[in-house]
Amino acid sequence: MLFFLAPLVLVGIHSFGQISLITFDMHFGWTLQNYRDIADPIYFKTLTRSLILSATTTGLCLLLGYPLAYFLSRLSVKWQRVGLLAIIVPFWASFVVRTYSLVNLLENGGPVDDIARKLQLVSGHIDFLYTSGSIAAGMVYSYLPLMILPIYVALERIDDNLLDAASDLGASGSSLFRRVILPLGTPGVVAGAVIVGISATGEYVIPEILGGGKTLMLGNVVADQFLNVGNYPFGSAIAMSLLALLILLLVVGRGLGAKGWEATPA
Amino acid sequence: MGDGEFQLPGTRAGARMGRRLSRRELLSRGARLSAGAGAAWLLAACSNGNSSGSNSGSAAPSGSGSSAANLSGTAVLTTYPGWMGKNEISSFEDANPGASVKMTGSSSGATGSEVLFFKQNAGQYDFSLEDQSGVGQLIAGGILQEPDWSKIPNISNVDDPFRKAYSHGTPTDYGKVGIGFRSDIVKEGITSWADVWNLAPKYSGQIIFLNLDRDCMGSALKYLGLSGNTKDPAQIERCKQALIDIKPHLQAVTGTGVSRGLVKGTAAIAMDWDYDIALAKEQEPRIEWVLPEEGVVAYLEGYVLIKGGQHLDVATAFMDWNVKPDQYADFVNTTGTAYVSSKATPLIEKSISKNPILFPSPEVLAKVEYENYLGEATALWNKAWDEFKSA
Numbered sequence: 001m002l003f004f005l006a007p008l009v010l011v012g013i014h015s016f017g018q019i020s021l022i023t024f025d026m027h028f029g030w031t032l033q034n035y036r037d038i039a040d041p042i043y044f045k046t047l048t049r050s051l052i053l054s055a056t057t058t059g060l061c062l063l064l065g066y067p068l069a070y071f072l073s074r075l076s077v078k079w080q081r082v083g084l085l086a087i088i089v090p091f092w093a094s095f096v097v098r099t100y101s102l103v104n105l106l107e108n109g110g111p112v113d114d115i116a117r118k119l120q121l122v123s124g125h126i127d128f129l130y131t132s133g134s135i136a137a138g139m140v141y142s143y144l145p146l147m148i149l150p151i152y153v154a155l156e157r158i159d160d161n162l163l164d165a166a167s168d169l170g171a172s173g174s175s176l177f178r179r180v181i182l183p184l185g186t187p188g189v190v191a192g193a194v195i196v197g198i199s200a201t202g203e204y205v206i207p208e209i210l211g212g213g214k215t216l217m218l219g220n221v222v223a224d225q226f227l228n229v230g231n232y233p234f235g236s237a238i239a240m241s242l243l244a245l246l247i248l249l250l251v252v253g254r255g256l257g258a259k260g261w262e263a264t265p266a
Numbered sequence: 267m268g269d270g271e272f273q274l275p276g277t278r279a280g281a282r283m284g285r286r287l288s289r290r291e292l293l294s295r296g297a298r299l300s301a302g303a304g305a306a307w308l309l310a311a312c313s314n315g316n317s318s319g320s321n322s323g324s325a326a327p328s329g330s331g332s333s334a335a336n337l338s339g340t341a342v343l344t345t346y347p348g349w350m351g352k353n354e355i356s357s358f359e360d361a362n363p364g365a366s367v368k369m370t371g372s373s374s375g376a377t378g379s380e381v382l383f384f385k386q387n388a389g390q391y392d393f394s395l396e397d398q399s400g401v402g403q404l405i406a407g408g409i410l411q412e413p414d415w416s417k418i419p420n421i422s423n424v425d426d427p428f429r430k431a432y433s434h435g436t437p438t439d440y441g442k443v444g445i446g447f448r449s450d451i452v453k454e455g456i457t458s459w460a461d462v463w464n465l466a467p468k469y470s471g472q473i474i475f476l477n478l479d480r481d482c483m484g485s486a487l488k489y490l491g492l493s494g495n496t497k498d499p500a501q502i503e504r505c506k507q508a509l510i511d512i513k514p515h516l517q518a519v520t521g522t523g524v525s526r527g528l529v530k531g532t533a534a535i536a537m538d539w540d541y542d543i544a545l546a547k548e549q550e551p552r553i554e555w556v557l558p559e560e561g562v563v564a565y566l567e568g569y570v571l572i573k574g575g576q577h578l579d580v581a582t583a584f585m586d587w588n589v590k591p592d593q594y595a596d597f598v599n600t601t602g603t604a605y606v607s608s609k610a611t612p613l614i615e616k617s618i619s620k621n622p623i624l625f626p627s628p629e630v631l632a633k634v635e636y637e638n639y640l641g642e643a644t645a646l647w648n649k650a651w652d653e654f655k656s657a
Binding site: 021022023024042045046107108109127130212213214216220221224226227228229230231232 | 378379380381382385406407408471477513516517518519520521530531532641642644645648652653655656
């Protein structure tokens with residue numbers, strides 16, 4: 001607990017401090033100036049962009065991850081293990097190397113471009129790399145396992161007897177999925193969405209590599225303030241604000257989820 | 267996720283690491299450097315959150331750079347990974363039994379955060395590779411230690427212009443920010459920054475700019491006919507607007523693999539460092555280097571001492587060692603950089619010493635403006651850079 005909280009407290013304390021960008025002496029005058037500076041339109045625009053990309057990534061991960069997790073959960077134990085390994089093993093490789101490998105795949109003249117041209121899907125090149133689309137593709141690729149695994153765990157725990165009972169009572173096809181599987185798998189979906197959403201909102205490596213440095217996200221601003229400018233207080237204030245916003249979204253989301261759950265017909 | 271492995275773009279380290287290294291080595295070194303830097307920052311932040319007055323300074327370096335008997339201990343140097351002569355450190359250690367030099371990656375390289383890094387890790391680093399802007403930053407932060415020049419007699423081997431321009435340490439190398447283009451794609455040819463801006467709509471999506479504020483904004487200022495070290499808010503604003511105007515036509519703003527697109531033909535024009543283009547031209551002869559008519563900005567780097575270092579005498583001796591012609595030639599032959607000591611020329615490979623990209627004529631060199639410390643204007647530059655990146 002200490003290891004989780006101590007850095008957070010340090011960042012929180014720094015966010016109320018001030019630093020001279022000439023001498024780099026830090027003063028803890030408990031000012032709110034760093035938080036006021038965040039109101040600058042540049043950072044608001046950057047925050048909006050981060051949230052949109054994060055929501056897109058989470059949505060796409062859910063769209064791709066749910067069917068995969070469901071399919072995996074219906075396999076025999078042996079094939080489930082094989083499937084899980086196939087999902088996890090690529091992620092033992094370095095994150096940066098995997099991201100750079102996408103550059104080779106997505107660039108003009110790369111395999112994806114070649115296939116698109118051979119299939120006459122595009123007249124020239126795909127021009128996909130260094131766009132918001134390539135960032136989203138990279139984020140989906142990187143975070144998909146984080147969506148699949150919790151959903152798989154939730155779905156895999158569904159007792160087959162429950163499904164049989166539902167069938168005996170007349171539920172089948174879409175009705176079985178909508179009224180039994182979907183509600184029972186919801187905790188996994190929520191966990192996956194939270195993990196992917198939070199990670200994607202603070203992402204800065206993928207936008208830098210696959211966005212060609214042209215798409216500034218809030219994670220990039222925080223990284224820049226810490227690793228380049230040296231303005232720890234401002235970087236900390238952005239990080240704390242993002243944290244507060246995500247907590248707020250989680251609380252609101254949980255409230256809406258609970259209402260939706262209550263409203264679900266039995 | 268995996269952030270600790272990332273080499274922060276916006277430094278010259280990424281490109282430097284690729285110098286004469288295989289791609290596998292590049293990635294491996296980058297990962298080690300950034301992981302180390304990330305861990306070091308975390309430890310520093312946990313151990314010393316308040317940096318005010320954390321550095322008490324130290325006496326001038328003691329010991330003799332030329333006397334092996336007085337030297338002992340390991341001096342810690344922050345520099346780019348691999349940015350060192352192949353045998354330079356081992357020969358120094360052979361000549362000075364008991365003394366050694368340990369290279370380590372810096373926090374990010376010649377930036378404000380580096381001052382904080384040194385303050386929070388007071389006494390752990392002895393010397394650092396810094397450009398002039400970084401030197402100014404270290405001086406302002408009160409952590410630069412002036413060397414005892416009597417212990418660095420070999421400084422006389424450094425050419426006067428570089429010695430005068432880099433007065434707080436021993437210069438090692440310099441590099442210009444110019445234009446590389448594919449002559450088979452850009453038939454019109456390019457001679458100026460204005461050509462880049464004018465041709466941008468035609469070659470939209472095929473232009474790469476550097477992801478380093480000093481180099482990129484400095485070049486845009488040159489395009490506007492202004493100083494690359496301006497502190498004038500109005501001029502900085504004009505510079506930002508010029509960059510925002512051309513941004514829709516940029517393929518990428520990157521600090522690593524800048525010339526890769528030129529080599530592969532996926533980019534037509536690149537704002538790039540001279541040594542990177544020199545390397546790329548070896549792979550693709552149709553790449554041309556241009557030192558634009560309006561002039562260019564350039565960095566001048568060298569070693570400076572860090573106040574409070576535990577082995578400043580060893581560091582001073584190594585700074586002297588590095589500018590001995592034979593050792594300096596090893597440094598240049600390994601890194602392939604433009605060099606600052608013509609006395610080492612006979613020992614330097616002709617592919618480097620005769621390369622017109624690295625060594626333009628004196629008339630052309632007159633158009634070079636070195637990047638200096640910006641002081642309080644740094645904040646204006648940071649803001650303008652963020653606005654450009656966010657646009």
